[in-house]
Amino acid sequence: MSQDRTPLPPSCQNEAAEPCSSCAALPGAGCDALREQAAPEESGSHVEQQIRARIDRVKRQKADRRQQRAELNEARRFGLEARHATKMRRWAEEDDE
Structure with missing residues (x-):
């Protein structure tokens, strides 16, 4: 060489x-x-730039929805556990009577 x-x-x-x-x-x-x-090129027609902006916007919206679903699922799981615990406490109180 x-x-x-x-x-x-x-x-x-x-x-x-x-x-x-x-x-x-x-x-x-x-x-x-x-x-x-x-760095991505900023050249291209205005149509390509609008398409890229729309794709980015849709990706952000999907990520936001995914995050919101995760938060709601966590709250739902906590709520189900709390309702189940309340139900079991009520049944235990009814059995004691």
Whole structure:
């Protein structure tokens, strides 16, 4: 190997001449993983930007609904336990009478 090669990207340490298995590019030519980590491009038509905004909004709404369902399920579980405990206490009091 020649010493004048450019340094490899941090995530692509393939020293061989064959394509890198993780980025399918020749060593030192750049790695797809690095491109994915780069900031998303803001270029594109206004329609693409609106679509991305709508997708992000829907993802946030789904996450909010998932969180709300989790909170309601926790409250429901606590309420069921409390009602069951009250019922058992009432039955115990009725048996004592």
